[in-house]
Amino acid sequence: MIAHEDIQLENVSKFYGEVLGVNKVHLNIPPGITSLVGPNGSGKTTLMNLIAGLLQPTRGKISVCGLSPHDPENFFRLVGYATQYDGFPRGLTGWEFVHCYLRLFGFSKIETERLAWEAIERVGLKEAAERRIAGYSKGMRQRIKLAQAIAHRPKVLILDEPLNGLDPLARAETIALFRELGNEGSHVVISSHILHEVDLISDQVVMMSQGYVVAEGQIRGVRDEISDQPMQVLIRCDKPEHLASQLFHHEQVVEARVHADRAGLIVRTRSADSFYRLLNKIALNGVTIESVAPADDDAQSVYEYLIGTEESTK
């Protein structure tokens, strides 16, 4: 069911003249952390700019929690957007940057200052706040953009490559912040190239390729729908070679190979359900199975199946 607090895109297309930005996008993004995943040029930034109203769709309709970017006075109280663009108004310090932005909201002077410091502290940039942005490192610029995006406490946060340039500690802190915001019921829409982080932080993913949405939903759900790729299962057991020899005879097993650490077996199967039933029987025949887990229901695998394959065939 489509809720009023969702981000909704109905048949949205954007063309830059003859060039396709995104095409026929239907999306319904619920609260939580949603990752946009896709190679360069797949339309992630275009999609984010469309949601934030920086671009206008050639066709289709966009609404964020029932509001349209054409109503900026209400829309941008709800939405915060940290773009990937590295340009800043010239000559400003980090604090001035966030403070100037907040002044556009019409907050009182005291409220503006309080919110600006709160956001700057939240991204861990208090010490450098009085320095000019021109002297900031890439990671600091990322963090001040994030501070600007969250300063007015938006319900919808759109972040284009927010983890780029962050050191590991800042990365972990920023991911924790996203998680915190997601748990508070906010929409956090993130684009990222780093797939293991997508796994770590996302409640759902939107996979894009060449301007089209190729999959959306929870990663496991997306994986289940890729029927042309056999499922991979990692079985940790005491006799992997023996287990492999028993599995080869069965029709649903496409491939079985011993794991590199020789303490497990990776099996590819067309039907996970029948395979698990089979495994129960085999386990009774003297093989001690420690664990069984899907090995390819992560973002990396799903990405390779959906986009990697698609890209390579072009």
Added chain:
Amino acid sequence: MNLWKRQLLAIIRIDLARTFFSKRGIWIYLLALAPAIPMFGHWIFGNTENEQLGGDAQIFAGIFQFFYLRIAIFFGCVGIFMNLIRGEMLDKSLHFYLLGPVRREVLVAGKFLSGLIASITIFCGAVLVQWVGMFAHYSPDLLASYMFSGPGMSHLISYLLAAALACIGYGSVFLWAGVRYKNPLIPAAMILVWEGANGLLPAMLKKISIIYWLKSVCPVSIPAPKNNDGEILSLLIFDIDPAPAMVAVVNLLLLAAFVTVWAGIRARRLEIGYGTD
């Protein structure tokens, strides 16, 4: 204070600091003060006989009409007003304004006002400096008589008004061009040609310009050249049917208001297209 006023003030404060103190804008100060150099040279090296005052007033008028209005303020406004929107596009910083809860019309109005404050301060301030350079070397008695008993003060006010109106008129047009065109220098060049050829146009077309109305506000007529090349120059200098100053002021303000509103409406369709992923 209502939200729009707060937003206007916020935009003006952000932009003013950048316009006044930007290294990129130094040439605008130089352009504004360029006429002051010969005027102060005239003070130091020139003849200060009292009967020269009338001649100096005409020289001032000539420099003001031919250089200051047509070149200095024109290009100064190109530099200030085109940068307000298009310059921020080039700096990839315009989206910060567009991501605030600000109507595009309010953003354009705020930017226009900040450009106006900066340009009027710079160019009217430079008129005062030039005035000092041109006339301050006369004896205090003669100067006081010229300023307060003669036409000096009203002339000075008219020049300041003309400079301010030029900023308003050219500013609105260049702001619009900055909103409308990706490369606003092309329309700026076309406007320069149109304004330059204004004296050669038929009476009806002359009125579709800014310089025509500005000339009507200028207080001192420039004498016709006496040599044979003077015919075309005379066309540029004289208007057969000059508008009354009051009409010129009202028309320029109406033109600026119309163009600024148009720019505000056009800004609703403004998109951030720095590049795609």
